[in-house]
Amino acid sequence: MPYKKLIDGFHLFQKEYTSSEKGAYYKKLIGREQKPETLVIACSDSRIDPAILTHSDPGEFFGIRNVAALVPPYNNAGLLRGTSSAIEYAVRHLEIKHIVILGHEGCGGVNALATGNYQATSNHNYQFLHHWLDIGAKAKEEVSHKLHDAQDEVKTRALEQATILVSMENLLSFPWxxxxxxxxxxxxxxxxxxxxxxxxxxxxxxxxxxxKVGDSEAAPFFLKDKPNLNTFLKNYMQNCACRTKS
Ligand SMILES: [Zn+2]
Structure with missing residues (x-):
């Protein structure tokens, strides 16, 4: 998509948000502090835009996008932590009520985790990706262990979903x-x-x-007596393997 389309797109946005019904909504929005109820952590993939997928308007959710929609475990070691900082702002300042981890099918980041293609090699010499994607290493181990006989397609999907679980669990490592x-x-x-x-x-x-979302009300992720990550990843893999066989 040409860069110029972005500029043209902005002009359309400007027109829409200054002259129509949406303009009134937007003016109201910019006149006060943002107050979204949800934080969405999504993949940076250009095809997966949470605002478009959820038909949301500006101000409706606080967003973070990164490679593979990952959340690192809590670590207050003073390093530069973009995702953790944005999570902190959303939870402690904006006091959001929901956090959504939005992963997706056909995720290049998860595929790189699966294949190891992100490792520094003479061809790529990546400097950051391998550290970042290693957040999902535990999910990768479980998939290799539990689904080693499954077709590649099944393994890929399981890994994409299991990395979402790792991120959900990592969120709970933040004490607040x-x-x-x-x-x-x-x-x-x-x-x-x-x-x-x-x-x-x-x-x-x-x-x-x-x-499928909306088929029935999903039971909440956080249960006080919930087992630890290893157990619930294993349970997920078990259920996933059973489904594959049926
Ligand atoms: Zn992705």
Whole structure:
């Protein structure tokens, strides 16, 4: 897509937001502090835009986008942490009520994690990607262990979904997120956009699987007596493997 289209697009936006009904909405919005109720953490993939997927207007959610929609574990070691800083702002300042991790089918970042193609080699010499994608290493281990006989397509999908679970669990390693979840002031959701099928799936903690959003109310991810990541990743893999066989 040509760069110029972005400039032309801005002019259309400017027209729409200064002269129409949307203009009034927008003016109201910029005159006060933002107050979104949801933080969406999505992949940077140019085909997966959470605002378009959810038909949202400006101001409706706080957004973070990064490679593979990953959340690192809590680590306050003073390094530069863009994703963690944005999460902190959303949770502690904006006091959002929901966090959505939005992963997707056909994720290049997850594929790189699966294949190891992001490692520094004489061809690529990547400097950052391998550290970042290693956040999903635990999910990769589980997929190789539990689904080693499955077809590549099944393994890829399982890894894409399992990395969402890793990010959800990592969110709970932030003490102020866990506190809010304990007090039921915050809910964490795992979404998986299947772009080939045009379907949105949500992680249902009761069945420990991703199911079509809206089919039934998904059980909340955070349960006080929930087992640790290793256990629930294993349960997910178990359910995933059973489904594959049926
Ligand atoms: Zn992606």
């Amino acid at each position: 997120i866990k506190d809010k979840c304990d007090r039921e002031e915050l809910q964490i959701h795992g979404w998986y956009f299947d772009k080939s099928e045009g379907q949105l799936l949500e992680y249902n903690a009761k069945n420990e699987l991703f199911e």
